[in-house]
Amino acid sequence: MVKKVKTRTAARKTKAAKTRPRAQRAMTKQAAGKPELQYIPWHTIPLEDLNPLLQRQFVVGQEIMLARVLLKEGCVVPEHSHHNEQLTYILEGALKFWIDGREIVVRAGEVLCIPAHMPHQAEALEDTIDLDVFSPPRADWINKTDQYLRGQK
Numbered sequence: 001m002v003k004k005v006k007t008r009t010a011a012r013k014t015k016a017a018k019t020r021p022r023a024q025r026a027m028t029k030q031a032a033g034k035p036e037l038q039y040i041p042w043h044t045i046p047l048e049d050l051n052p053l054l055q056r057q058f059v060v061g062q063e064i065m066l067a068r069v070l071l072k073e074g075c076v077v078p079e080h081s082h083h084n085e086q087l088t089y090i091l092e093g094a095l096k097f098w099i100d101g102r103e104i105v106v107r108a109g110e111v112l113c114i115p116a117h118m119p120h121q122a123e124a125l126e127d128t129i130d131l132d133v134f135s136p137p138r139a140d141w142i143n144k145t146d147q148y149l150r151g152q153k
Contacts, residue, residue, distance in 0.1 A: 035062045042068060050149045051075075053124070058141060065137035071095070071124035078148050079121040084134040086114040093128025097121065 038059065045057040053075035058067035065084075071077075071093070079098070088095070094107045099120040106112045114120055140146040 050146075051151050054149060056141075058138075060137045060142065063136055065134040065141070067132040067134070067138075067141070069128075069130050069132055071128045071130070073124050073126045073128075075124040075128075077122040079119055080148050081117050081119040082134075082138065082140070083116050084136060084138055085116050087133040088112045088114065089131045089133075091129040091131060093130075094125040095122045095128055095130065096125055 038061070040059050042057060045059070047055045047057055047070070049055055053072040054077075055070040056067055058065055088106060089111045090106050090108050092108050094105055097104045097106065097112060097120055099112075099114065100118060104112065105125065138146075
C-alpha cells in the first residue's frame with residue numbers, strides 16, 4: 001500500500017486556497033485550465049454585509065456571475081455603471097430603478113436587462129430578494145473594491 005505524503009509546498013497551496021474567497025479560487029482555477037463543474041447550494045455561501053440594508057452572495061463561472069442580493073426597504077444602490085451586462089430578476093419585493101431617463105419599478109417575477117455602460121440607480125420599495133446575472137463577472141465585487149455599495153444606505 002502506498003501512502004500519500006503532502007509536501008510542504010502542496011500543504012501551503014492547500015492552506016492558501018482555503019484562505020481565499022471561493023469566488024477568487026474559482027476564477028483562479030478556471031483561468032488555469034479546463035472549466036470545472038460547480039454545485040454550490042446558497043446556504044454554503046456566507047452572506048456578505050455591505051451596509052446595514054444590503055447583503056449579497058455570489059457564484060462565479062468562467063464568463064458569468066450569479067448574485068443573490070438582499071435589500072431592506074429603503075436601501076439605495078447609488079447611481080453607477082459597469083462594463084458588465086446585467087440581468088436583474090426579482091424573487092420577492094420590488095426595486096425602483098432610475099435608468100435611461102426613466103423610472104422603472106421591477107416586482108417579483110419580473111426581469112430587467114441593463115446593457116453594459118448604462119448608468120443606473122435603484123431603491124428597495126420593500127424588503128427585496130433579487131438575482132443578478134452579470135457577464136462577464138464583476139471583478140470589483142470579487143476583489144471587494146465596490147465602495148459605492150459599502151457603508152451607505
